[in-house]
Amino acid sequence: MIVGFAENTAEMKGFIDDTNYSIGLLEDTATPRDVVDHYIYDHTLMGKNAFFVADLGKIVKKHFKWKNIMGHIKPFYTVRCNSSPAVLEILAALGMGFACANKNEMSLVYDLGISMENVVYTNPCKQASQIKHAAKIGVNLMTCDSETELKKIARNHLNAKLLLHVATEGMSGEEEMSMTFGTTLKNCRHLLDCAKELSVEVVGVKFHVSNSSNPQTYNHALSDARCVFDMAEELGFKMNILDIGGIPENEAQLEELYQAVGPLLDVYFPEGSGTRIIAEPGSFYVSSAFTLAVNVIAKETIEHDHHLSSAGKPISNKLAFVYCLNEGVYGSFARKLFEKLDTTPEVHKKYKDGEPLFTSSLLGASYDELDVIVDHCVLPELEVGDWIVFENMGCGSLNENSPFADFEKPSLYNFMSFNDWYGIQDTGNISESLMKSLCVPCFHLGEDQFCTD
Template structure:
């Protein structure tokens, strides 16, 4: 008979290809064992009161060694951050990520609630962390891959080829051949040259045409860079018929920077035109990809759904047999990750001569600080190149409310003029060795590359309630997430520093 231990809560750690997974969860039916004894449970799950354990993880690595501790009672994300900063301060002071898998789960539940008829296909380039990929696969997501490495990564988790789309509008011949060899048949295309390459290397491909979206009032300069106009789509359909290629659907993409939900109205209408042209030419088109651009904001998701739903009901009702899919990337992972960086150097560069700051404090005699961190634009902040700015971080130390704030800029370690992470923000005076926490860093900071050597380690956690919700959704260590190897984790008993927020 299964009985839960009386509010026993364990934090469990899994190391997946160099990433630590922290799970704070109640454990059922696990008896206490002597310190030197390990009890295997649920596939690769181990409960060990000893100090070290050996674990084999199928498809990842053969053997791992790591410390195991038992946690009595609950823990919070802030406790986990404090603990890892404490440990890093005692050792190398390396940058690291902390992430909450429960956030990804919550985002998925929100998606199912509001966009349930639209299946999510996750773009791997957004964040290729092993734990993220395996969790999203367990939740039933499909995947958009852009290169051979991403295809190998996703296939390595047992994802069906039918649940993979090869994206990118300019693919190497070798990549198209590899997709054919791997039975990945769905490919995106928006030009004749690419279409002819596909016909040559993957004649059984099932092509989705990317339709261009007109620039919005906000001036999205990239809107017309990718995709074909309606006129060009007809030409591509005629070309595909000549090449005896199957065209099975269409895709459009509205940028996350677009604030006008009406862009979706025009995009769906254009997609319907492409489907009608395809039908005229004898194509059986059954897939519509509405692209990405989902920021993760609940308000934005509501606005997009409100604009999309009526148009989809008109042009692509359930009775038409068209499968709907989307590409939420940042939506899933951005807010789930937090990056901790260390201040490695500082400079006083000038006097701040502003007459008045927005907070009403006179700044005429205050210094301006440049802080250099152990991660920058050439590392985890590479996504700065895709965005206008990065919000000011949280300072991880006790700061008095009366302590003055100074004009500051934050830089990476390269000493390159382009390696500026935050151009201007207000911070208390920092010292070398202080820690800064950047929230919402899960998107475009951990993309798939052939080598993870220089990536900061990633520590994941999930609350007990979220872990139970995963189990309610059918996720288990036996079947859905076989590569997770979980062992108890505990916090040290010593005092830890708390964090404070500072205004930007």
């Protein structure tokens, strides 16, 4: 097979916290799986650790799908989901805004040359020093849900523009108000009076609906937001931003959300009202773009009630296997600690049709009782040194350092197809650093080889 993948090894530093990165351009003759295969071969040969491969073209495609589904609602990407520089620059080139939760995220966006007018500071409990940092670099738009936060902002940021974070109500019979953060509608009048007294500008409302499949929840949230807009305008505030909060990960859920919220926006905030509608997607954009490859470093055989053949039929042997991998929940699988892992392990090596499949468990390197990546799955028998591939690993994974000194942070390799790169060029917003990150395309003829000249 002949594959073309442009890579300048002198520039490809590949570590997640490294602002110097490169993007390989993939020829039509090669596939994303060819990229994974290439780096597995390279890492096996060089004895390297786990690694991520990022198909940045998928982020471009996701943005076009967002525009087709969500219309005039502008996305403000949640930086904490994935803060790798290539991702942020691609999103900036696509005209995205950014939702930052802390000083580090604001600084990262600032250092990439992104306009601070397209940034909202969303942390509900802000440190005074971080509010001052936001003021210093020009991040004016921020959320607020209490009098304490309001006074803190007033003391430390003279040009702040606030979105009142209003709690939403659950609509099921026994569900209570989802008020981990957010003020009540009843308290909004008091906060607006305080803002008036402190000469703090309030420009809009934010809410977040956790159950996007329930249209009635959006009805309540948008009705409350409209009430806050009306109250604020009575007090002389010029309200012009509505933030509808976090967004589901997959496209089907996104379409359901818009079907629920679209008609309600037409009623409460029609396009001619002068209100800018924004939202805070995160995993929707980046989850499917990243693939993680990990290595089996230990293996244990245990007895089990049964295992299955590849045809799904039980056979007589009663073995099961526990595999230890060189990444775990204290590193790249950190998301597993607080939500279900939305990925399925895939064995990289080829195995024969009819080869038996065994009940298997995948653990991280700590052997801690919480360090369970996959408690139960069915795999062919693996050996130490084999590779397992996990897709949909772009959210909440790349920023975690392993606490074990023997394990380096996984390398990160970015690529996209020429067609996807041309799609970004059409936006006209390409930064100089993004342009410099591109590798000069070249070809190397050989079996499963990539150009590294």
